[in-house]
Amino acid sequence: MHTAEIGLIRSHFADVVSTPDRRDRFARTFYTSFFARLPQCRSLFPAGMDGQRVRFVAALEYIVRGLDDTDRLLAFLAQLGRDHRKYGVQGNHYAAAANALLDAIRDVDSDVPWNRAADSAWRKFIALITTTMSDAADSDDFPALWEATVVSHERVLRDLAVIRLECDSPVPYAPGQYVSVQIPQRPQMWRYLSPAIPTNPFGQLEFHVRRVSGGWVSPAMVNQTSIGDRWRISSPLGGLHVDTDTGRDVLMIAGGTGLAPLRAQVMDMAHRGINPRVHLFVSGVYPCDLYDIETLWHLSLSNPWLTVVPVSEEDENPWWHPYPVPEPPHGMHQRLRGPIGAVVSQFGSWADRQVQICGSPSMVKTTAYALQRAGTPVESISYDPLR
Incomplete structure (x- = not known):
């Protein structure tokens, strides 16, 4: 994308994230438009959408901020596309999401006028997102989900548990990455957790979970998890790593x-x-x-x-x-x-x-x-x- 187009997108999106109310309205408009186009997709999401809306805007904010770093951005979008396979996302879903995102950004009250240049810039930006995600999902050879069994649940503090699992087959994450997790107590509610140990051939995982007051999922993980519970794990995300080639501490x-x-x-x-x-x-x-x-x-x-x-x-x-x-x-x-x-x-x-x-x-x-x-x-x- 050209510098002028990146500037237009960032100016528009700055208005989206300028206040909590605007962030919420933007996300609500997106999902309302998306579900209107594909009503059957509503069942793929949890009843309570608050957390989903927050994560949607956070991801888009990261993408907009990273438009100057193409390599990192494309890697992130590819990870996101592989991760979305857990929802059963198909090609027509991306087309509906693209149109819904365009609806949501047009709905923003912005000092930047919506003209031909802005429309063209956003269409290019949205096509970059959906095409990269869709292509990565289609080309991934790994499974969309891994099944894992809880083998240990240790309450180290009143509101914190260390939970260990064994996967049916190893999850190929790099140290520093995180994964999406679904537990039987909260179906269709996915939460991101970081493994606290490196991947290993035995499929062992360890998560450190703190109970969030008022949360939907973390209280169930800390208070209700039992040995033998079956968890679902989605594709690894994130890029935290130590670059040993730079020579920097x-x-x-x-x-x-x-x-x-x-x-x-x-x-x-x-x-x-x-x-x-x-x-x-x-x-x-x-x-x-x-x-x-x-x-x-x-x-x-x-x-x-x-x-x-x-x-x-x-x-x-x-x-x-x-x-x-x-x-x-x-x-x-x-x-x-x-x-x-x-x-x-x-x-x-x-x-x-x-x-x-x-x-x-x-x-x-x-x-x-x-x-x-x-x-x-x-x-x-x-x-x-x-x-």
Whole structure:
């Protein structure tokens, strides 16, 4: 696409994401138009569409922002196309989605006039999305879904569980990627989770799940999952990885269960003899939120390239967590206190590092801003748009 066309699309879309109400209206218009064209597709989606609408706008925002980086954008769209096979998406569905997206963007109140140039730019943009997704889905040789059995469910905190599964056949994800998961307690409701261990020939998976207050799926995962439950896993997504060809060291920043994809990468690196230096900051609101610090300490003992720094916003655990705050394991960096973005940025700009951030959307955003203010180049910072 030409620079002028990219500029038009970004100007229009800036109005879409300017307020929460506009984001919601845009997503509602898209799905209303899509279901009007293909009423039978409504059954492919959950009854409650709030989460689906949020993820739709987040994905589109990531695509618009990445229009200058064609290679990364096409890889993301291809992943998205393979992932959508879990819904049973067919060719005519993409045509209906393209028209619905055009309806939704025309409905936006924008200072940018809708003229022939804008119409042409959006049609090219939408064709890029749908064609890339459709072609990737058609050419993928892997199954659309994997079946897995829950073999362990460990409640490590009142609101956090470590869940282990064995797949009928291994899921071919790379360390740092995430997958879409459906559980029997919540049919048709898919949620993105990051495996906390590298892929292996035995099909073993491990997920760290925190219960989200008011959520539809995570409370069922934490509270209702039983040994023997059958989960469905969809195609891997995401591109978090350590580039060993650059010679640059690595900064990883985890918030809560955002640790999972970073942990999987560190475990994978531990199988190699030579690695870049990695500083891994592990954070939570309370000390008890550093639930996996013992594992990370053992990893750091046997891998001198790895430095683990625990961080919490509060010094003491909450009243509902009855256990005292343990001392950091011998040889580990002392636990630091404060918001993770402020703590990490006080060490300098980290301008020479590959930076990965993983956690809640608000944690990722505030930490990225703090690093940029400290001098970290924005192009050095990586995070996943949907997880």
